[in-house]
Amino acid sequence: MATALAALLLVVLASLALGVRDINPAEVWRALTAPVAGFVDHDVVLDQRLPRTVVGLAAGVALGTAGTLIQGVTRNPIADPGLLGLNSGASLAVVCAVWLFGVTSPIGYVWFAFLGAAAAAAIVFSVGRGQPVRLALVGAAVTALITPLITLVLLQDQQAFNLYRFWSVGSLTGRGLETVTALWPFIVVGVLLAAVLSHRLNMLALGDDVATALGQRVGTTRALAAIAIVLLAGTATSLAGPIALVGLVVPHAARRLVGTDYRWIMAIGALLGPVMLLSADVLGRLILPRSELEAGVVAAILGAPVLIAVARGRNVVGA
Amino acid sequence: MTNLRAEDVSLGYDGLRVIEGLDLTLPDGKITAVVGPNACGKSTLLRGLARLHPLDGGRITLGGVDITAMPRKELARKVGMLPQSSIAPDGVRVAELVSRGRYPHQGWFGRHSSDDDAVVTTALESTGVAELVDRPVAELSGGQRQRVWIAMVLAQQTDIVLLDEPTTFLDVRHQLDLLDLLTELNRDRGTTVAMVLHELNLAARYADHLVVMSAGRIVAEGAPSDVLTREVVNEAFGLRAQVVPDPVAGSPLVVPVGRFHSSAVEPSAR
Secondary structure: OHHHHHHHHHHHHHHHHOOOOOOOHHHHHHHHHOOOOOOHHHHHHHHHHHHHHHHHHHHHHHHHHHHHHHHHHHOOOOOOOOOOOHHHHHHHHHHHHHHHHOOOOHHHHHHHHHHHHHHHHHHHHHHHOOOHHHHHHHHHHHHHHHHHHHHHHHHHOHHHHHHHHHHHOOOOOOOOHHHHHHHHHHHHHHHHHHHHHHHHHHHHOOOHHHHHHOOOOHHHHHHHHHHHHHHHHHHHHHHHOOOOOHHHHHHHHHHHHHOOOHHHHHHHHHHHHHHHHHHHHHHHHHHOOOOOOOHHHHHHHHHHHHHHHHHHOOOOOOO | OOOEEEEEEEEEEOOEEEEEEEEEEEOOOOEEEEEOOOOOOHHHHHHHHOOOOOOOEEEEEEOOEEHHHOOHHHHHOOEEEEOOOOOOOOOOEHHHHHHHHHHHHOOOOOOOOHHHHHHHHHHHHHOOOHHHOOOEHHHOOHHHHHHHHHHHHHHOOOOEEEEEOOOOOOOHHHHHHHHHHHHHHHHHHOOEEEEEOOOHHHHHHHOOEEEEEEOOEEEEEEOHHHHOOHHHHHHHHOOOEEEEEOOOOOOEEEEEOOOOOOOOOOOOOO
8 A cells, every 4th residue: 555655656756757758857846836927947847747646646547446346346347438338338428529529638538438337338238237247248339339439430530530539549748637627426336435445345256145145235236336437438538539548557557566455456556556547647658759659559558568467467356 | 933934926038928827935944845847847846936037927925024025134134045146256265155145134335244154154053164265266176166156155144045956067976075065954954944855855854844846836745755655756847756665764765767778676665
């Protein structure tokens, strides 16, 4: 727990201090405490690095928590928001928003992304009925159905294509603090629900029958988890685009650290989510000279080896 | 009286009736074994008794109260059930798994009390797995693993324990081990035990009350020595068999007759 908190603090500081533009730490501190208007170094910290750090924190917490919830409630170690079709639902809604309504600002299509994720989740959860394999199949079917629809819209509309290209790669920049200001209550509610559900997931991990025999209303657990997943994954996708692998890798890493008790996995997952997302973002600023890689790209590049390491490890923990 | 009873109960899957209008009372403080051919509805009945399967008709009562009128957690403090579908999460250790049996006695975040610890320790000791507490469940043998699951159900501290084929994947020595353990719990604590068993002769030996089912109904029930006759075995299983006294326990011993082995001696005994 302390290690995870320390890691989080470290990446937050790195996210504020490091970037394409060299700004010394003292100046970063001054920008935060006593900013001088018009001073470029201070503007970069306050207008660019601070917002993307906050967006990364919010989206990271949401992704880490949502991923843990999804894997717990489906008892499926490869479940993540992407597998359940939430990302494709959000993507379709965003391209439609641009194409049909000419929405171009992040704060405008945030709500479309959210609704798209919720609609996809509603379909997947109602047809999947809590059965792990069925959920995965329906998620795959929904994604397979939506992907060509997205392509179709992108072929119709050049502007949608350009915006989507940027959004779909997953990035923390250009979102601004106002998206977080608009969406943070969803994250708070989602995280609180996840905390309440974490002990129930411990019973659910023993099988639906055992959980029921121990006095848990399994249907209620699943319904509440579905609500929390939509709130969290929907918000994360709205904030940062469809970021791959964070929601998948973080719960595995958390299990490695704290074992099989979901009360701990959930807490650590919520901390490791932003650690991974912000690390990806910071690395993306440093890898290329004078240019940046999007956080979504770096997260995927970082996440894949971690996932392979987990798969090769002694215990791939399913639930 | 805490009798668990099925009254005119019907159960099924997706419109397909498995059990129709069945009545059964589990005698208090006794061991009941339910036997019958595959797909006769014995597991479904047990699941119904534990409220794991919704009833199509009738009701299940506990001490006269309809169990669907009770909050699930309250029922889980009175009736424990070990289903066949239990999953041990990878990496989970014995102590943690057993302590999850305390769930119905805990609040929403599962804070552990010293009371919980004492109950878990007793459950671990009485099932003989106390020295395994720090071992991952996945690394245990089949017999040990089944003991751990029973310890989890014991940690639930219920007066009634239902078990769905608890001996299925065990070799004969571990089957006896497990049934001895259940008998011990029944005698020491007065726990009412009801289980579905495949092995007829072990059921006859260990049960106080034997229920023979076939095609969704009860063919015969009562003391094993009264119930397990040639006729009943033939009716329930469609099996020709001789029934002789078990030389060890005195309970009825079913010796099946196949196509290739006719009896050398046709005994007069039952």
